[in-house]
Amino acid sequence: MTSSPLAPPLTPGSAPTDAPFTVVSTFTLWLWVECHPYLSQASLLSHCRSVGVCMTAYSPLGSGDRPWASADEPRLLDDPKLGAIAEKYQKTAAQVVLRWQVQRGVVCVPKSVTPSRILQNLQVCDFSLSEEDVRQVEALGRGERYIVPAVERDGQRVWRDAEHPHFPFHDAF
Numbered sequence: 001m002t003s004s005p006l007a008p009p010l011t012p013g014s015a016p017t018d019a020p021f022t023v024v025s026t027f028t029l030w031l032w033v034e035c036h037p038y039l040s041q042a043s044l045l046s047h048c049r050s051v052g053v054c055m056t057a058y059s060p061l062g063s064g065d066r067p068w069a070s071a072d073e074p075r076l077l078d079d080p081k082l083g084a085i086a087e088k089y090q091k092t093a094a095q096v097v098l099r100w101q102v103q104r105g106v107v108c109v110p111k112s113v114t115p116s117r118i119l120q121n122l123q124v125c126d127f128s129l130s131e132e133d134v135r136q137v138e139a140l141g142r143g144e145r146y147i148v149p150a151v152e153r154d155g156q157r158v159w160r161d162a163e164h165p166h167f168p169f170h171d172a173f
């Protein structure tokens with residue numbers, strides 16, 4: 001039997017007879033959503049757990065460098081409650097946020113261009129938050145979505161597409 005490192009993809013109804021991969025009978029579904037302590041996505045996470053879907057968080061640190069952030073908005077990583085928890089564990093606010101997600105079973109995709117922060121963001125497996133501290137982080141939730149296109153209307157910052165019939169973010173999920 002020959003095997004090619006560039007085997008063609010499976011198509012519906014085709015069986016791999018000469019392919020260097022294994023066909024599995026179970027697979028994992030992933031849902032990639034914005035999720036951080038200011039948008040904890042508790043109901044969505046609970047639903048994902050109930051149907052065996054793994055939730056993955058983008059912008060898990062609150063995306064502080066997004067170009068449309070307003071100067072006066074509260075920055076997640078400067079939240080004094082997070083700071084107090086971080087101090088207690090001798091960790092940073094970012095590590096507390098990432099650890100909180102790990103403990104609730106959410107996969108995180110933090111972004112950093114700073115080598116020391118990339119390393120820091122990986123060092124979240126050598127401590128555990130107490131149940132009370134997990135609850136404290138959860139309690140920071142304020143339904144704050146950052147990754148939605150917004151525009152200025154009548155002096156107010158509003159979601160650009162909020163009136164579109166398929167705009168998804170009016171739902172609890």
Ligand SMILES: NC(=O)c1ccc[n+]([C@@H]2O[C@H](COP(=O)([O-])OP(=O)(O)OC[C@H]3O[C@@H](n4cnc5c(N)ncnc54)[C@H](OP(=O)(O)O)[C@@H]3O)[C@@H](O)[C@H]2O)c1
Nearest residue numbers: 058059060061062063064065094109110111112113114117
């Ligand atoms: N699928 C989608 O629709 C979608 C939407 C948004 C984002 N994403 C993806 O999700 C990933 C992360 O999202 P994001 O970049 O918006 O936000 P993020 O990871 O929540 O935040 C990135 C910001 O946090 C800073 N940071 C990282 N680690 C830190 C630490 N340990 N201490 C302090 N500050 C820290 C970064 O600074 P430095 O870089 O300066 O270190 C940067 O300013 C990216 O890969 C992005 O492409 C996907």
